[in-house]
Amino acid sequence: MSNLAIIPARGGSKRILRKNIKDFLGKPIIAYSIEAALKSDLFDEVMVSTDDKEIAEIAIKYGAKVPFLRSGKNADDYATTVDVLIEVIERYKAQGRTFENIACLYPSAPFTTPDKLKEAYTILLLKKLDAVFPVMPFSFPIQRALKLDDGKLGYFYPEYENSRSQDLEKSYHDAGQFYFINTSSLLKNKSILSNNTGAILITELEAQDIDNETDWKIAEIKYELLQSTK
Numbered sequence: 001m002s003n004l005a006i007i008p009a010r011g012g013s014k015r016i017l018r019k020n021i022k023d024f025l026g027k028p029i030i031a032y033s034i035e036a037a038l039k040s041d042l043f044d045e046v047m048v049s050t051d052d053k054e055i056a057e058i059a060i061k062y063g064a065k066v067p068f069l070r071s072g073k074n075a076d077d078y079a080t081t082v083d084v085l086i087e088v089i090e091r092y093k094a095q096g097r098t099f100e101n102i103a104c105l106y107p108s109a110p111f112t113t114p115d116k117l118k119e120a121y122t123i124l125l126l127k128k129l130d131a132v133f134p135v136m137p138f139s140f141p142i143q144r145a146l147k148l149d150d151g152k153l154g155y156f157y158p159e160y161e162n163s164r165s166q167d168l169e170k171s172y173h174d175a176g177q178f179y180f181i182n183t184s185s186l187l188k189n190k191s192i193l194s195n196n197t198g199a200i201l202i203t204e205l206e207a208q209d210i211d212n213e214t215d216w217k218i219a220e221i222k223y224e225l226l227q228s229t230k
Helices: 029-040 051-059 081-094 112-126 183-189 211-229
Strands: 003-007 045-051 101-105 131-136 146-149 152-156 172-174 176-184 197-203
Touching: 003 029, 003 081, 003 176, 029 045, 029 051, 029 101, 029 112, 045 081, 045 146, 081 101, 081 183, 101 112, 112 131, 112 176, 112 197, 176 183
Parallel strands: 003 045, 003 101, 131 197
Antiparallel strands: 101 176, 131 172, 131 176, 146 152
16 A cells, blocks of 8 residues: 655745744754654655755755655645645656555644554544544633624623533544545545544644744643653
């Protein structure tokens, strides 16, 4: 069975300058995703999809392949992850190479591990799913979410105002680390989430959304804490 790891890493990050190659505890953050994919031994090839030559050079240094640069239309702020994945699949197909499954690993996801990738891949195959990816529970019930309207607080869902938290349905969100996907399903559905998608559950300590410098510092603290407990 052939598997391809795709790490999408464009050069035009806005909120954190040069985010995908910024130093994270001693090495470029993208290196963690590359190393996790390589150490999992799941992939025939680990590649980085980028429009940026410096990112390409760093990716190659850490063991990834960069067989081609990303097209301009998929390097702007509006290109979706699915757009990028399909472009990579089509470029490989033009070279006579196809892969039964792909894993999309985000470049700023240092909490991705070989074991998580293996767990997701096992579930993908055993349950014959379209995709599997890590999710984590919201720390507060979304049914009790508040909104500000002209400076005044109100409930999004007033019907749950008096509901006990333990009685509300558990809700989850994408951990933003990776997706393991059946290639045929992706090309058919043009979406990662289908009615045949599974998940692996992770804790809040095992992930951190990194959108600003504060997030970055929190991620480093979490990462070092996880390493110290191993």
